[in-house]
Amino acid sequence: MAGNSQRRGAVRKDGTKKGQVKGSGGERRKSLEGKGPTPRADQRPGHPKQRAAAARDRAQKSREKRSEGPEIIAGRNPVVESLRADVPATALYVALNIDADDRVSEAVQRAGDKGISILEIPREELDRKTGRAMHQGLGLQVPPFDYAHPDELLSASADSGEPPLLVALDGVTDPRNLGAVIRSAAAFGAQGVLLPGRRSAGMTAVAWRTSAGTAAKLPVAIATNLTRQLKAWAAEGLMIVGLDADGTVDIDKLGLATGPLVIVVGSEGRGLSRLVRETCDATVSIPMSAGVESLNASVAAGVLLAEVARRRRVAGRV
Structure with a gap:
């Protein structure tokens, strides 16, 4: 019988x-x-x-990763400027046996008035804390930066009573450029600055110093995916304008300036990335004299923000 064969070597197969x-x-x-x-x-x-x-969740983890520890602003002028600008600080480090001048005296006085701890430490320890930067005997410790969520930027623009004006950075890796853009954004009425989660400068001590304290007053957020966030804002009715040397619209003809707007600033070298460029509703260029190829990213951002602010003032008077 099949399956019951007594032949030598016969084996029953599964399922038979x-x-x-x-x-x-x-x-x-x-x-x-x-x-x-x-x-x-x-x-x-x-x-x-x-x-x-x-x-x-990813954005939160990115914010936490960027906020691992305090930063030290080094140098007499930067420390004094930061204290004048009310940059949040937790400690003022003063090197032992420092040659005091007016800046040192002002820094100690302002720190004392603000209730900031003043600590005298050996110069070698201050060298270590500042990464051997040119500290001139002064270092100001600032806490980890508290990044906002992208949704908070849109809420801030709605609360301002003005048409939304946001600034997004696409691959700007120099913290000095970041700080300068934040300063310009605050000066010309922007309600927030957006950074990508990768390949971007963060709010380091250098960025704090360059922003002249405006980073404490203007929300700075991190997007897990910059292109996706720009598309989300476009769906909310904001126009996306990229700043590009080969832009299709001259800055003098930017009719979108008076409406809800997001200005995207590209990196110092390659400009806007392909995906971000494709997301933009328009790309704008700044005319320059012959022989000059391009402007620094933060300078170009300041020029465009100033033009947007001017057009909005004019529209408000009409």
Whole structure:
């Protein structure tokens, strides 16, 4: 009989047993059992709300990663300027046996008035704390920067009572340029600055110093994906304008300036990335004299922000 052969070497193969197999091994009962309540939308893999929640978690982790420890602003002028600008600080380090001048006296006086701890330490220790920067005997410790969420920038623009004006940086890696852009953004009425989660400068001591304290007054957020965030803002009605040397619109003809606007500033070398450029509704250029190829990223951003502010003032008087 097939399957019961007594021939030497005969082997029964799986699934060849004939006849009724008793029971279902519990499979029938399992198939009838419920799977429990339907998970919330933000817990269902692939659901838009779940993806949005995951993006917020990644942004939070990115903010925490960028805020691992305090920064030290080094140098007599930078320290005094930061204290004048009310940059939040937790300690003022003064090197032992320092040659005091007016800047040192002012720094100590302002720190004392603000309730900031004043600590005298050996010069060698201050060298170590500042990464051997040119500290001139003074160092100001600032806490880790508290980054905002991109949604908070839109909320800040809504609360301002003015048409939204936001600035996004695409690959700007020099902290001095970052600080300068933040300073210009605050000066010309922008409500926030957006940084990408990768390949971007963060709010270091250098950026704090260059911003002249305006980073304490203007929200700076991190986007997990810059292109996706720009598209989300476009869906909210904001126009996306990229600053580019080969822009299709001259700055003198930027009619979008008076409406809800996001200005995107490219990196110091390669400018706007391809995906960001494709997301922009328009790219704008700044005319320059012959023989000059381009402007520094922060200078170009300041020029465009000043023009947007001028057009909005004129529109407000009409």
